[in-house]
Amino acid sequence: MVRQAVILTAGLSTRTYPLTVRKPKPLLKLANTPNLMHLLRGLAAAGVQEVVLVVGFERQQVERAIGHRFAGLTVHYAVQEQALGTGHAVLQAAPFLEREAPFAVLNGDDLILPDALAACLSQVPALLVAPHHQPHRFGVVEVVDGFVRAVREKPKEAPPGALVSTGAWTLPHEALQWLQHLPPAEDGEIRLPDITPQLMAHGLHAVVTEDGWVPLTYPWDVLVATHHLLTLWGTERVAQLLPAPAINGFVHPTAEVHGDVFIAPTARVEARSKVIGPAVIGEGSVIGANCDIVRTVIGDRCHIGDGAHLEDCVLMDQVQVGEDAELAWSVLGDRVVIGHGARAFAKLPSGITVRSVVRGQLVDTAMEQLGCIVGDGARIGDGCVLYPGVKVWVDRVVLPRTEVLEDVR
Structure with a gap:
């Protein structure tokens, strides 16, 4: 069982300007509630007990909004002082993670419904994948018999509806060692997807959600995600x-x-x-x-x-x-x-x-x-x-x- 999750909330989010000039993107409201709160409630419903929020830009706003207890979760804060990649962000959370225990990693930017979170957290290691009408914006995932076989980063030729990475993972504790020994990319970043080969060697499960993920990449995605939530209003989801x-x-x-x-x-x-x-x-x-x-x-x-x-x-x-x-x-x-x-x-x-x-x-x-x-x-x-x-x-x-x-x- 995955007891701990790391949520990445440190980024500057310039593509969602002007909505995020002064506000961290995870605090944008969807149906009158900050999206980060939606994620935390979904994790709590899936059995997660502790969360590490990796904060950076306007971190005081995140800490004021969430505090150290939310929806029954114990909340810790790890600071990423420089934007050195998603893998680097995960390493900042390492002191709070239990030894030898698996953990989840999520982007704090995106809407992920509780049922999709629960499905992803039921397997280790796992990557939550979903079809998207503009797959060239993401890592396109090849799935064979329920496992990830390849990931192509932002390919121009991907057809609409291809499966893409949502950036939601469950990882074995060894992933921290892999990240620590991972050479930075040319731009100095340590990126979490760069340990995908090691994860595939351990049998990386592809957990598919048809409509449980809405990425908030651009400011108009607030409309898309809000509409999606309201369409499902009144359902258990x-x-x-x-x-x-x-x-x-x-x-x-x-x-x-x-x-x-x-x-x-x-x-x-x-x-x-x-x-x-x-x-x-x-x-x-x-x-x-x-x-x-x-x-x-x-x-x-x-x-x-x-x-x-x-x-x-x-x-x-x-x-x-x-x-x-x-x-x-x-x-x-x-x-x-x-x-x-x-x-x-x-x-x-x-x-x-x-x-x-x-x-x-x-x-x-x-x-x-x-x-x-x-x-x-x-x-x-x-x-x-x-x-x-x-x-x-x-x-x-x-x-x-x-x-x-x-x-x-």
Whole structure:
């Protein structure tokens, strides 16, 4: 039985900018809960008793959010001062790991459902693998009779749906010795996947999950992962992760609530508004009159102005949306302000997927609908129009009635 797990949370996560300029990616909220908490609850349900969080960037935020006990787990912290690779990160956790005992290693970035975690932890050594529509972004795994036979790193010719590595492993204790003796790569990094040959020699199990893993590589993946969780709402697969649908807050007698919806006890939905699930409305949030909230997650202490329309959006905490604003398929960071009548278009001509710039490169999002991604503290003026896939960086101010055709940095 695997009693201990190492979760890698130290990275800078520049590909998810602007959402992670000031926040570690594992603390991004999915369905109003930091993803790291989803992982910890899944590990606890699978029988893990101790976790080592390898921290680096903004480590104080992680420590404040999780503490030293969470979901029945004992939590330790190991610091990775320099970004020297995933293998190096695991070695920082070594002092907390039991001698001769196997352990698990996970990326703190990605959503992994509890059933997928439990399946992976049932075998040692093991690698959790999953089909992906863009396998060229990952290590593509060849599986024969349930075992890993080869891993090809980001091959261009891999067909959509090929099995890829999720970065979730169970390892024998000897893996620490293999990492200690592993020569660094040319860039100085020690990478965990570089001990795959030793693991295959010991019989590396390939544990396949069809839909139990959602990678959070880009900022729009917050929408993808949140939608996936909400699609499974009410099933045993996410029972440990999401509260049961419930209307606990105030709903005006003339307002309407349809489908699976969670409204926190201190939230309010005012007159003639409609909330169509799956949807979540967090603590202290207020939905003004005549609003439409459709398949949207609203964080804590948000205020949605009268007549606003939000569809397939994720709002973090303390967001203000002005009257008559219209947003679709958008992610708004903490303390974002959206002006009155502002609009975010999400759809290009039929069949054309939205592209967005990431680290200077134009990336195909593989999404036919994607609105805007707005970083913490940014302010969008009244009457602004934001075009599909644009991003607004933290604390930036967009003047009223501006057409935003490209990223605002």
